[in-house]
Amino acid sequence: MATEATPVVDERIKAESFMAGLMKRPELGAIAGVLLVTVFFLFAADSSMFTLAGFMNFMSPAAQLGILAIGAALLMIGGEFDLSLGSMIAFTGLFFGACVMTFGLPLILAIPATLVFAAFVGAINGQIVIRTGLPSFIVTLAFLFIYRGLSLVGLKWATGGSTQLRGVREATAADFLTPIFSGDAFPGVFTALGDMGLIDTFKNGTPKVPGIPVEILWFIFIAIVATYVLLRTPVGNWIFASGGDANAASNSGVPVRSVKISLFMVTALCAGLVAIITVLDSGSTDARRGFQKEFEAIIAAVIGGCLLTGGYGSAIGAFFGAIIFGMVLIGLSYTAIDQDWYLVFLGGMLLIAVLFNNMIRKRVTGER
Amino acid sequence: MSEPIVHMESIEKHFGNVIALAGVTFDVRPAECHCLLGDNGAGKSTFIKTMSGVHKPTSGTITFEGKPMSFDSPRDSMEAGIATVYQDLAMIPLMSVTRNFFMGREPTKGRGLLKRFDTDTANKVAIEEMKKMGINLRGPDQAVGTLSGGERQTVAIARAVYFGAKVLILDEPTSALGVRQTSNVLATVDRVRKQGIGVVFITHNVRHALAVGDRFTVLNRGKTLGTAMKGEITPEELQDLMAGGQELATLEGSLGGTV
Numbered sequence: 001m002a003t004e005a006t007p008v009v010d011e012r013i014k015a016e017s018f019m020a021g022l023m024k025r026p027e028l029g030a031i032a033g034v035l036l037v038t039v040f041f042l043f044a045a046d047s048s049m050f051t052l053a054g055f056m057n058f059m060s061p062a063a064q065l066g067i068l069a070i071g072a073a074l075l076m077i078g079g080e081f082d083l084s085l086g087s088m089i090a091f092t093g094l095f096f097g098a099c100v101m102t103f104g105l106p107l108i109l110a111i112p113a114t115l116v117f118a119a120f121v122g123a124i125n126g127q128i129v130i131r132t133g134l135p136s137f138i139v140t141l142a143f144l145f146i147y148r149g150l151s152l153v154g155l156k157w158a159t160g161g162s163t164q165l166r167g168v169r170e171a172t173a174a175d176f177l178t179p180i181f182s183g184d185a186f187p188g189v190f191t192a193l194g195d196m197g198l199i200d201t202f203k204n205g206t207p208k209v210p211g212i213p214v215e216i217l218w219f220i221f222i223a224i225v226a227t228y229v230l231l232r233t234p235v236g237n238w239i240f241a242s243g244g245d246a247n248a249a250s251n252s253g254v255p256v257r258s259v260k261i262s263l264f265m266v267t268a269l270c271a272g273l274v275a276i277i278t279v280l281d282s283g284s285t286d287a288r289r290g291f292q293k294e295f296e297a298i299i300a301a302v303i304g305g306c307l308l309t310g311g312y313g314s315a316i317g318a319f320f321g322a323i324i325f326g327m328v329l330i331g332l333s334y335t336a337i338d339q340d341w342y343l344v345f346l347g348g349m350l351l352i353a354v355l356f357n358n359m360i361r362k363r364v365t366g367e368r
Numbered sequence: 369m370s371e372p373i374v375h376m377e378s379i380e381k382h383f384g385n386v387i388a389l390a391g392v393t394f395d396v397r398p399a400e401c402h403c404l405l406g407d408n409g410a411g412k413s414t415f416i417k418t419m420s421g422v423h424k425p426t427s428g429t430i431t432f433e434g435k436p437m438s439f440d441s442p443r444d445s446m447e448a449g450i451a452t453v454y455q456d457l458a459m460i461p462l463m464s465v466t467r468n469f470f471m472g473r474e475p476t477k478g479r480g481l482l483k484r485f486d487t488d489t490a491n492k493v494a495i496e497e498m499k500k501m502g503i504n505l506r507g508p509d510q511a512v513g514t515l516s517g518g519e520r521q522t523v524a525i526a527r528a529v530y531f532g533a534k535v536l537i538l539d540e541p542t543s544a545l546g547v548r549q550t551s552n553v554l555a556t557v558d559r560v561r562k563q564g565i566g567v568v569f570i571t572h573n574v575r576h577a578l579a580v581g582d583r584f585t586v587l588n589r590g591k592t593l594g595t596a597m598k599g600e601i602t603p604e605e606l607q608d609l610m611a612g613g614q615e616l617a618t619l620e621g622s623l624g625g626t627v
Contacts, residue, residue: 228484231485232484232485232487233483233484233485234474234476234485236485237463237467237470237471237474237485238471238472240460240462240463240467241460241463241467241471241472244460244461244462244463245458245459245460247456247458248456248457248458248459248460248471249458249460249471249472251442251454251458252458252471252472252473253443253446253471253472253473254471254472307462311460311462311463312462361462364462364511364513364514
């Protein structure tokens with residue numbers, strides 16, 4: 001397409017190699033990172049890490065983080081941050097728990113109510129950032145504490161003094177929506193595969209992997225939708241434009257304010273979804289839910305190629321960034337390495353990713 | 369001569385007790401380049417912002433294609449067909465030429481949930497429009513950041529023309545450019561004018577103005593000092609008018625006529 005449209009060749013422009021073109025993709029770093037981490041664990045870890053069961057093991061936490069990371073990535077491309085993401089998980093989780101336990105709502109009401117609530121919470125963040133013009137860093141840092149505090153206070157109110165709300169699993173076990181938000185999907189397929197001997201089974205014939213954990217499906221679904229929106233819709237263009245230069249974008253007729261507020265809402269919705277999934281999965285909610293997840297999500301987004309200054313990045317990158325996290329977090333337990341190296345790795349990875357992104361940005365904009 | 373597309377009569381604009389514009393009369397006809405000259409602080413920026421709907425005039429009338437008009441926002445004037453290319457160009461360096469070109473006005477295909485950004489059409493149009501302006505892109509995904517200042521200016525102009533501008537306001541398009549890039553932009557202005565678009569060219573460089581202008585209006589201290597046709601005025605006279613007469617005249621002696 002590009003070559004046939006430019007028949008006149010400028011003698012000052014060298015032909016671009018495939019590799020050079022690849023270097024300009026924002027998600028390249030994350031994909032390279034996944035390969036690197038895979039190779040590392042292929043040598044360092046027990047071989048069971050790369051069985052189907054091991055795969056599900058590290059994909060499950062990767063998915064929970066990834067849903068957040070994709071939301072955070074969209075928001076970062078739109079030029080804003082949300083540091084209250086982790087606290088929002090606790091806060092919306094509390095709301096969801098209270099809906100189910102305190103008010104006894106069925107999931108068909110509790111889940112939409114929680115998502116609406118999450119969107120509302122996100123809209124508050126967005127409105128304050130947009131209306132005051134303060135950096136989103138400061139505004140959402142304030143809400144990091146506010147929501148965490150409200151979760152503690154709210155939990156004590158809902159439970160009469162405890163900071164944990166239990167019994168959600170029992171309350172929702174019979175609900176027809178439970179399988180969509182918790183547990184494993186396609187158990188029938190996996191049983192059949194086990195019967196055919198295509199996947200590992202226990203001695204009694206049940207497959208070692210009973211199905212795909214639903215959060216992985218949500219994760220993939222959200223990654224696809226986010227990528228489609230970013231690359232193939234006008235709204236995607238508005239997100240890049242709003243983050244690249246809000247002033248220029250609004251001069252060109254992009255509704256920057258609504259784009260940014262919507263992005264805050266989308267990010268909060270991601271937090272709400274993760275809250276619902278984790279609360280249903282563990283059967284309880286507590287005030288420490290989602291602790292420091294905001295940083296992990298932002299790190300995954302940065303590893304995925306998002307610039308801290310906005311206007312550049314990819315949802316696919318965040319997808320792979322989150323997988324790197326899951327692999328390292330779980331993978332270390334398959335090795336002889338102390339688990340606590342995880343934190344060292346986290347910081348190191350962030351530093352490398354930022355340096356790498358800077359380099360890529362210079363290539364893209366032709367800076368020297 | 370044809371009727372003006374936009375006619376601005378005795379425009380005044382006050383900001384509190386500051387009188388930024390004290391009665392400016394200006395018009396632009398199809399297929400002409402009307403240069404608005406003035407030194408820094410003369411009120412050029414305020415005036416074009418009034419014309420493009422950013423400011424509402426304190427008094428005075430704006431007539432657009434014969435009808436009185438009042439622009440409440442930049443969007444109003446944009447929809448009427450007045451496109452402004454500001455000095456910052458409203459370009460995003462990290463985004464591709466295509467994405468910049470269609471920013472805020474993306475072509476779509478499909479409907480409902482499948483309504484999507486028609487990237488193929490967008491890429492084709494962007495490449496074609498840029499070619500018409502004499503710029504061959506490496507590819508539609510080339511980032512604007514890799515273009516030179518003059519090329520960026522041209523993208524901004526091409527974008528305005530493509531989206532149906534009848535009047536194109538260029539805010540100091542040549543002020544930050546080198547010699548060669550300047551001549552490219554001036555050639556673009558000429559090309560745009562030949563398509564029947566009225567160009568308002570704001571500058572404080574007399575030579576650039578004389579190179580493409582059909583008419584010249586000088587603004588000084590918020591007032592128009594008169595409009596001259598091409599050939600009626602010499603560069604020296606224009607320079608003097610811009611500087612407010614005397615000061616530069618005395619200066620010029622010591623500089624040996626080099627200003």
